[in-house]
Amino acid sequence: AKITILISVSYLAQQYFIDQTIDQMEFFKKFAIAAVVPLALILAQPDKGSTLIIVGTLLVIGYLSDFDRRVLVTIAVVGFIGFAFLSLKDDYSRARVVTMFNPWADYYGAGYQLAQGFYAFGSGGIFGVGFGFSRQKYSYLPMAHNDFIFAVIGEELGFIGVLGLLAVFGALVWAGFKIARYAPDLTGRLIAAGCTSMFIIQAFVNIGGVLGLLPLSGKPLPFISYGGSTIMSSILMVGLLMSVSRQSRLPETEYDRQRASWSIAEEQDTFDAPGFAGLTMVDGGVGVGMPLPRSSRPKSSAQSSARPSRGVLRSRDDDAPQGRITTDASGRRRIDLGPSASDRLRGNNRARR
Structure with a gap:
């Protein structure tokens, strides 16, 4: 659903802002079908983590499309208030928010997983206990292979390994937005920027939850967590980035000008x-x-x-x-x-x- 929404909205933005083949009313109608309806179904599951990732990506697309900044800010504020309300509405969501601030208040209940993740980071220290020598992943830390794989990395590779992983994600973000910068059209630019935004937002949600900065959402870490669907979606988005990169228009260099001047x-x-x-x-x-x-x-x-x-x-x-x-x-x-x-x-x- 994330990739479908991304491609559909990017194409609609090209039609409305650049080609001007559809008017404003038609744009909002198609946007409601392509994005609002799927988001409502995802939120009804309920899956607030995926909803947060998709809404954040749509805000990035709107910003790059030169959409009205006041409308974007209004949507962001209303979305934040609505997300906070939904997080405090249900008992299990409220428990996740409370646990985020003090997991030891309910150590053997809602705070057990987060506390075990903290123990994993503490055991790793600066350089870690060694690759493959984690102890927390053996029935101590729940979902160590999926949601809390970042804690296992911190235990085995330490603070240095965590910084290395963050550097890899930073390089991915830099490459993705560079591809978006030199994309041949607005559709390619928005697809590249949208895929990159999905990567970084999902990684931020996962890492923030493991570190206790955000409520736990159950979202996997891209390319790292175990799971078939998340790996497939990540590979598909990388394929979209490579497709846009192949059609990119890089700036002309002095070498290009010299080569173009070679003629008989x-x-x-x-x-x-x-x-x-x-x-x-x-x-x-x-x-x-x-x-x-x-x-x-x-x-x-x-x-x-x-x-x-x-x-x-x-x-x-x-x-x-x-x-x-x-x-x-x-x-x-x-x-x-x-x-x-x-x-x-x-x-x-x-x-x-």
């Missing part, structure tokens, strides 16, 4: 570079600065007065055929450098015989 001169066979004034290429010669093939070099000093071999530069006053500019079957202009090296070698072998 119109009937120009004279070298104007310093040190080559007044020289022309003999028919079949190679480019300036390129090593001459062994078969193209003079065989002895006795041949110096004869006609130069292929690939030797001589004065333009000499009456010798020059490199020909031809057009191939596809219409591209080429410089005909004469027979290939293998043909010249066969010719030399026949001459020796």
Whole structure:
């Protein structure tokens, strides 16, 4: 549902803000079908964690689409108030909020999992107990392979390992928004930014819950937690990022400008570079600065007065055929450098015989 909502809303934004093929009323109707109805169904499950992730992603999409900032702020404030109300409405949700502030108040009840996660972090220290040597994951910490995998990482790899994992997520965010920056159109930009936002918001919700900064939501850590659906959705979003990256338009560099300026001169066979004034290429010669093939070099000093071999530069006053500019079957202009090296070698072998 998250990926479907993301793609649908990104395409609607392209139609409304850039292409202007739909009016405002049609935009809101399609937005309600593509985003509001699925969000209402997700919230009715209830799944407040997924709702928070999707709403946060939609706010990022609205911001990048140059949507009215006052409307976005209003939606964010109303959404925060509504989320707080829903979190305090039910008993189990209220227990999660209370446990967030003091898990030891109900150590053997709602606060047990969070307290065991704190013990895991405390056991890890700075450098950890070693990869694979966690003790909390053996029936002490509930859902150690899924919701609380971050606590196991803190125990096994320590504070250094936690910082390394956060650095990896930071690199993912940087790469994702860089792809969004150079996307070919608004749809690609919003898809790339939306996928990146989903990654970082979901990681923030999971890590915040494990550290006691947010109520526990049960959302897995992207790419790390065990689970088929979360891994599949993460891989699909990475595929969307790669698809947008392949179509990206990077800024032109000096190398690109130099490469674009390389073209065949119109009937120009004279070298104007310093040190080559007044020289022309003999028919079949190679480019300036390129090593001459062994078969193209003079065989002895006795041949110096004869006609130069292929690939030797001589004065333009000499009456010798020059490199020909031809057009191939596809219409591209080429410089005909004469027979290939293998043909010249066969010719030399026949001459020796």
